[in-house]
Amino acid sequence: MPSGRARWTDERVEQWIGMLLRWGVMLSAAVASLGALVYVARYGGSHVSYATFHRVPPGLDSVGGVLRGALALRSRWVMQLGLLLLIATPVARVALSLVSFALQRDRTYMVMTALVLALLLFGLVGPGF
Numbered sequence: 001m002p003s004g005r006a007r008w009t010d011e012r013v014e015q016w017i018g019m020l021l022r023w024g025v026m027l028s029a030a031v032a033s034l035g036a037l038v039y040v041a042r043y044g045g046s047h048v049s050y051a052t053f054h055r056v057p058p059g060l061d062s063v064g065g066v067l068r069g070a071l072a073l074r075s076r077w078v079m080q081l082g083l084l085l086l087i088a089t090p091v092a093r094v095a096l097s098l099v100s101f102a103l104q105r106d107r108t109y110m111v112m113t114a115l116v117l118a119l120l121l122f123g124l125v126g127p128g129f
Contacts, residue, residue: 013100017093024089031070032082039075091120 059065060080069077094117101110 008100008103013097016100017096020093020096021089024085024092028082028085028089030082031085032079035070035075035078035080035082038073038078042075087124091117091124094120 057076059069060076063084066077066080066084070081094113098110098113098117101113
């Protein structure tokens with residue numbers, strides 16, 4: 001039986017990362033497109049007034065709110081979920097790289113990748129995890 005190191009060759013990792021990026025972008029595009037279709041079907045004929053500023057609806061400005069609104073099939077929340085999935089795709093790529101370096105027992109790249117992942121998460125979520 002091959003060890004974890006033999007299964008996680010550089011070529012194999014590149015294949016997994018390529019698949020992750022492709023599927024992440026396709027999934028985010030599909031989700032955002034679904035939200036856009038529902039939005040146009042519901043509000044496509046309505047008149048937009050640019051004279052009045054309308055703030056972001058409650059729940060559309062947080063990950064939890066977006067998830068709850070998307071589960072309720074609210075169109076703007078579904079589109080926002082598509083954008084969140086698009087942002088999460090390269091972050092997931094870094095996480096997959098961290099796992100592959102751990103399986104290959106490459107401590108130097110593991111530490112550097114963990115630092116990059118921590119910085120990405122801090123930049124996205126902020127100090128209040």
